[in-house]
Amino acid sequence: xxxxxxxxxxxxxxxxxxxxxxxxxxxxxxxxxxxxxxxxxxxxxxxxxxxxxxxxxxxxxxxxxxxxxxxxxxxxxxxxxxxxxxxxxxxxxxxxxxxxxxxxxxxxxxxxxxxxxxxxxxxxxxxxxxxxxxxxxxxxxxxxxxxxxxxxxxxxxxxxxxxxxxxxxxxxxxxxxxxxxxxxxxxxxxxxxxxxxxxxxxxxxxxxxxxxxxxxxxxxxxxxxxxxxxxxxxxxxxxxxxxxxxxxxxxxxxxxxxxxxxxxxxxxxxxxxxxxxxxxxxxxxxxxxxxxxxxxxxxxxxxxxxxxxxxxxxxxxxxxxxxxxxxxxxxxxxxxxxxxxxxxxxxxxxxxxxxxxxxxxxxxxxxxxxxxxxxxxxxxxxxxxx
Ligand SMILES: Cc1ncc(COP(=O)(O)O)c(C=O)c1O
Numbered sequence: 117x118x119x120x121x122x123x124x125x126x127x128x129x130x131x132x133x134x135x136x137x138x139x140x141x142x143x144x145x146x147x148x149x150x151x152x153x154x155x156x157x158x159x160x161x162x163x164x165x166x167x168x169x170x171x172x173x174x175x176x177x178x179x180x181x182x183x184x185x186x187x188x189x190x191x192x193x194x195x196x197x198x199x200x201x202x203x204x205x206x207x208x209x210x211x212x213x214x215x216x217x218x219x220x221x222x223x224x225x226x227x228x229x230x231x232x233x234x235x236x237x238x239x240x241x242x243x244x245x246x247x248x249x250x251x252x253x254x255x256x257x258x259x260x261x262x263x264x265x266x267x268x269x270x271x272x273x274x275x276x277x278x279x280x281x282x283x284x285x286x287x288x289x290x291x292x293x294x295x296x297x298x299x300x301x302x303x304x305x306x307x308x309x310x311x312x313x314x315x316x317x318x319x320x321x322x323x324x325x326x327x328x329x330x331x332x333x334x335x336x337x338x339x340x341x342x343x344x345x346x347x348x349x350x351x352x353x354x355x356x357x358x359x360x361x362x363x364x365x366x367x368x369x370x371x372x373x374x375x376x377x378x379x380x381x382x383x384x385x386x387x388x389x390x391x392x393x394x395x396x397x398x399x400x401x402x403x404x405x406x407x408x409x410x411x412x413x414x415x416x417x418x419x420x421x422x423x424x425x426x427x428x429x430x431x432x433x434x435x436x437x438x439x440x441x442x443x444x445x446x447x448x449x450x451x452x453x454x455x456x457x458x459x460x461x462x463x464x465x466x467x468x469x470x471x472x473x474x475x476x477x478x479x480x481x482x483x484x485x486x487x488x489x490x491x492x493x494x495x496x497x498x499x500x501x502x
Pocket of ligand 1: 189191217
């Protein structure tokens with residue numbers, strides 16, 4: 117059976133060139149970067165090299181990059197660390213469709229006595245800058261709004277949101293785990309104070325990420341130990357992972373325009389075709405969306421059953437985020453769009469990569485209608501009379 121991987125918003129394959137760059141640090145160059153001897157020097161040099169690669173991709177100073185264990189930890193340090201560094205109880209503003217790494221960290225701050233404002237989004241998942249303007253006052257410590265959503269792919273008007281936060285003296289963090297190397301993110305132009313990335317969404321290894329912290333931004337550590345990463349993220353460094361992140365970022369960034377162009381073409385081919393099927397709707401914005409994301413609502417179909425039906429046909433897809441796949445409730449992102457429980461439960465996420473071929477898409481377009489028909493027939497659901 118043909119196998120097609122269309123879950124690239126959950127994770128991506130490891131690029132062989134990335135693996136090759138990591139191998140020396142998994143085999144013979146296993147030193148601790150803090151050690152004073154030659155093996156430690158090799159590891160420290162590898163960390164410096166990767167920091168430089170990431171800094172050049174993001175248009176920032178190497179000293180503004182802090183390696184973490186992934187996007188989750190980067191988000192947690194940004195949110196909790198900024199609140200802690202402020203030395204006061206204030207207000208945190210975020211959006212209703214953030215990843216739980218941000219949303220739950222914000223709720224933890226609320227439990228600690230901070231105020232929390234969760235901004236709504238419109239039907240397409242966009243935060244209205246006017247809502248942020250209205251919510252701002254001098255109590256606000258931090259605004260955290262993601263660059264691109266992991267479920268529906270919607271891109272946010274980041275520049276406007278950042279300007280509003282700064283006009284009121286608040287810090288701005290963006291979770292760019294999905295947007296990194298899939299949209300332009302140059303920190304000389306985008307004035308965010310903090311930005312989170314993760315390697316495994318860009319064909320790098322799992323378990324490594326980074327937080328960009330603009331020079332002078334007050335952030336406190338949230339874990340304690342040795343003084344690694346300027347004391348902001350102590351723990352012996354995942355040298356091979358960090359090397360993989362740097363290499364993956366360089367490769368993905370240099371190929372971004374070409375990769376995005378082709379993914380957009382295939383994405384639009386899927387959207388145009390499947391949205392022609394009765395009772396199939398696109399979630400998220402038609403154009404302000406990630407080049408690799410298609411998110412559908414399919415009347416009369418349970419999303420989980422569809423994912424299993426597609427898996428039987430060799431297609432790997434998902435309903436929403438991988439971390440919420442085992443939860444019986446629909447994704448908070450979908451209910452925030454105003455979808456009912458039923459509508460939110462009828463969803464399918466297809467995540468493309470630059471490895472997705474036109475033949476893969478044609479195979480999807482052949483089997484998806486069959487799988488949908490089968491599930492609808494089993495329920496005697498008729499989309500024309502729904
Ligand atoms: C938007 C977003 N933020 C944060 C994360 C968490 O990243 P990681 O898996 O590296 O901890 C993810 C991963 O799914 C994500 O999509």
